[in-house]
Amino acid sequence: MITKKTIPVDQAVGMVLPHDITEIVKDEFKGRAFKKGHIIQPRDVEHLRRLGKENIYVLELGPGEIHENEAAALLAEALAGEGTQYSDDVVEGKITIKAACDGLLKINREALLELNLLGEVMCATLHDNTPVKRGEQVAATRLIPLVGERRLVDQAVRIAGGGEKIIRVLPLKKVRAGLVITGSEVFYGRIEDKFEKVLRTKLAKLGSEVGIVRFAPDDPQQIAAEIQACLDSGAELIVTSGGMSVDPDDVTRLGIREAGAEDMVYGSPVLPGAMFLVSRIGQVPVLGLPACGMFHSITVLDLLLPRILAGETIGRRELADMGHGGLCRNCKKCQYPVCPFGK
Numbered sequence: 535m536i537t538k539k540t541i542p543v544d545q546a547v548g549m550v551l552p553h554d555i556t557e558i559v560k561d562e563f564k565g566r567a568f569k570k571g572h573i574i575q576p577r578d579v580e581h582l583r584r585l586g587k588e589n590i591y592v593l594e595l596g597p598g599e600i601h602e603n604e605a606a607a608l609l610a611e612a613l614a615g616e617g618t619q620y621s622d623d624v625v626e627g628k629i630t631i632k633a634a635c636d637g638l639l640k641i642n643r644e645a646l647l648e649l650n651l652l653g654e655v656m657c658a659t660l661h662d663n664t665p666v667k668r669g670e671q672v673a674a675t676r677l678i679p680l681v682g683e684r685r686l687v688d689q690a691v692r693i694a695g696g697g698e699k700i701i702r703v704l705p706l707k708k709v710r711a712g713l714v715i716t717g718s719e720v721f722y723g724r725i726e727d728k729f730e731k732v733l734r735t736k737l738a739k740l741g742s743e744v745g746i747v748r749f750a751p752d753d754p755q756q757i758a759a760e761i762q763a764c765l766d767s768g769a770e771l772i773v774t775s776g777g778m779s780v781d782p783d784d785v786t787r788l789g790i791r792e793a794g795a796e797d798m799v800y801g802s803p804v805l806p807g808a809m810f811l812v813s814r815i816g817q818v819p820v821l822g823l824p825a826c827g828m829f830h831s832i833t834v835l836d837l838l839l840p841r842i843l844a845g846e847t848i849g850r851r852e853l854a855d856m857g858h859g860g861l862c863r864n865c866k867k868c869q870y871p872v873c874p875f876g877k
């Protein structure tokens with residue numbers, strides 16, 4: 535049984551505060567007015583009253599009980615995995631977990647659910663597979679009550695401790711990519727290529743670069759030969775553009791197969807990106823990007839590239855799992871990744 539004694543503030547001078555006390559002034563301030571452990575001074579009494587505190591707690595923890603600050607420290611330690619960091623400074627009972635490097639946020643969603651089902655502990659995170667920057671807040675955790683049952687926190691720690699940690703940030707491999715721009719209209723100079731620049735920019739944003747660019751008409755043999763030229767030059771990732779849909783001249787898929795691709799999965803439940811293809815030649819991922827990749831600012835490629843650079847293998851299941859949230863809203867001003875697309 536948790537025992538909490540209350541005492542009127544004007545009788546509390548000289549006593550130690552058992553928890554942080556928050557002040558909120560609309561549009562101006564939200565933060566800690568008094569820190570846990572603060573010894574109440576005579577001048578504090580009026581301030582505490584302005585915060586609506588007529589009484590404060592004096593805590594007596596039993597052997598089976600735990601204070602919010604200790605619980606937050608135990609939870610953060612159990613939850614935070616590779617590529618994350620946090621400060622031991624517990625603010626308002628909560629510890630914030632941040633990315634220690636640029637990379638891809640990975641959340642073990644099943645374990646997170648199990649932990650949050652316990653009820654009196656919580657952990658809130660950004661979405662699984664969100665690209666994050668070093669120093670960015672990715673999660674926060676705390677005990678819900680001021681004093682809780684130690685048993686419950688121990689249980690949460692056990693859930694978080696089973697196998698990989700629940701919250702991780704994986705660094706992205708920096709690769710030299712090869713681009714194969716397909717389409718007879720581009721190859722024969724009927725129109726100017728618009729794909730190379732788009733793909734260079736996208737790869738550069740993730741810390742990778744384009745090492746080689748080859749062009750091929752709508753001919754499977756020639757597409758295969760240019761993919762091979764990329765491999766010969768040491769490309770660690772190959773992206774082809776265009777020729778992925780239903781016209782007789784859309785033969786990029788055949789070219790990729792002809793080049794020796796394995797584990798080929800064609801079609802994804804993502805818009806834009808329905809005609810996307812993922813495969814590999816040896817250890818080199820080969821991605822077939824439909825022409826929407828040049829038109830829309832964010833497509834299936836932006837959702838998958840960070841995962842591929844983080845070392846993930848993408849197959850039918852991983853693609854199928856993207857259907858929920860896979861519909862882009864085509865906002866006038868794109869806010870990705872701060873949006874529901876791909877979540």
Ligand SMILES: Nc1nc2c(c(=O)[nH]1)N[C@H]1C(S)=C(S)[C@@H](COP(=O)(O)OP(=O)(O)OC[C@H]3O[C@@H](n4cnc5c(N)ncnc54)[C@H](O)[C@@H]3O)O[C@H]1N2
Nearest residue numbers: 717726727728729776777778779780784808809824825826
């Ligand atoms: N009846 C159907 N029509 C379409 C389907 C479908 O399933 N049934 N799929 C749609 C989807 S989804 C996409 S995405 C687009 C484009 O698919 P493709 O990858 O086959 O694109 P292409 O046919 O090669 O080209 C379309 C368009 O884009 C221009 N393009 C292509 N590459 C370049 C480049 N490097 N630089 C500049 N412009 C390029 C090309 O000239 C065409 O105008 O198909 C939907 N239609």
Ligand code: MOO
Nearest residue numbers: 806807808809826
């Ligand atoms: O491959 Mo298309 O994106 O669905 O426009």
